[in-house]
Every structure is written in structure tokens, then in C-alpha cells.
Amino acid sequence: MKNGQILVHVEPGPVSEQRLRYALSMARSRDMKLIGLAVRLSAAAAVTTTMGDATATAALCETSGECCVTAKALFDSATRGSGIAVEWREVCGVPLNVITAEAGRADFVIVGQNDRVDTESNVYQLAPADLIMACGTPVIVVSADAPLSYKARRILLAWKSTPQAARAVRDALPLLMSAETVVLTEVVSDTDGGKYEISVDAMASYLAAHGVEVSIRRLPASGDTGYQLIVAAADEECDFIVAGAYGHSRVREWVLGGVTRSLLAASTIPCILSH
Secondary structure (H helix, E strand, O other), rough: OOOEEEEEOOOOOEEEEHHHHHHHHHHHHHOOEEEEEEEEEOOOHHHHHHHHHHHHHHHHHHHHHHHHHHHHHHHHHHHOOOOEEEEEEEEEEOOHHHHOOOOOOOOOOEEOOOOOOHHOOOOOOOOHHHHHHHHHHOOEEOOOOOOOOOOOOOOOOOEOOOOHHHHHHHHHHHHHHOOOEEEEEEOOOOOOOOOOOHHHHHHHHHHHHOOOOOEEEEEEEOOHHHHHHHHHHHHOOOEEEEEEEEEEEOEEEEEEEEHHHHHHOOOOOEEEEOO
């Protein structure tokens, strides 16, 4: 293993198993270590769901522990004989807090889109947007209909002159450098807001300095920008969408930007999102 570590959130059920096998395929393809993580609810985490009922809290914690046992069996079965370095982590706590902390030692975190939920693991739901905004590590969001096998031959790279988009470019450089085709895509608005911006051509020059040759695609702004990017990625037969994630915190929850919201809600193509 020489190319870093992937952290994947593991739960019981077929949707999680598909996500795990995708993560395993990526780890094997890129010679990375795979870390599986399951979160066992602490009493403090469970009580927010049970409204303080002691009996219900104890039962939920017990169910959560059983889910972790099943998740480990799933991870062990999937990774046995894989030929890559693997590690299993089971941590007790608040799921978002645990995964955010564990993400600090990963190069990529893989989580589900929550477009389809496993009934076997319906103890808690992790909102991918919350993790993306909190963890500081690039997050790969995989839908329930994502492919079982990792591919990154063709990548759509969404560009906007913002710190979030620039962060996404740098986070995804290892994948961009090994891709066959990178489609650097800009949605062009009629108004520029009067501020200085890094052009898509300048970003293409930056990527060329890293050995990444791109084709540039400019799309006229028309309605939902996130949906435009999804359609463009499908048209280009891309395996990944790379984009900055936008949002601001309001009363303990994240209010997402329109592009981020659309990608998280509608993309069946895996997305790498950085904030």
C-alpha cells in the first residue's frame, strides 16, 4: 500500500454492501488502504431520538451494537482475500462527530447518498451534506444505483472561481492525473458580479502544470446548474463529477447551495465534493 487511505462508512444491508464493494474496488485499483467504519450509538446520541425514554434509549443502543456486528461481518466477508491492506473500526459516539474525526486520517471518505435506505440499518441516518461541510476531507458520495466497480477514466470537473472549487481541484488531483479524459466545465452566467475571477482557461493552465490535459466545456446558465452538470457528465460518459460544495450554517443545520443540493439529490454518478 503506497497511495493513502480510504474511509468507508459501513452499515448492514445491500445498499451499504454495494457502497463497500465500490470502495474496495477503488482501494484495489489505486493501491490504497481501506478502513471500514461503523458507529455504535452512545446513550447521548440515542437519547436525541428516544426523547429521553430510558428503556427506548437502551434498546436503540443495543440495536445499534447488533448493527455494528453485522457490518463487521459484511466488511470481513467483502475484504477477505482482497490483497490490499484493510482495517476495521467500531467507535461509540455521535455518528457525525465520529466520522468527521476519523476522516482526518483519510484521503477520501465514501458515504451513501441516502437516496435509498437499508431497512436493516435504519438506526440513524447520516446526512452527507453535514459530513462534507464538517470534515475537511474530500467526500465521495455514492448513490444506491452507483456502479459496483470503481472507474475514473473520464471525469467532469466543475469550475467556478471560488475557494471551494479550487479546494476540490486540489483534493481530486491524484484522480485527475491518472484520468484519460478530464472535462473542465464552467456554467457561464450573464453577470460576473464585478469581482475578479480565475478563468476556466487559467485553471486549465494550472492543471496542465500538473500533467493534466483537459477539454473545456462552457454551458450557458439555464435553470438548475447542478442538474446541468449531471446531464453534461452523462453526455460525456463520465465516471465522476468533481465539484466544490457550498453551504452556510444556520441554527445547527446546513443550508446548501443549489448546485450542491442538486448533486446530492439527483446524481447517480459518484461525486467528489470538497468544502
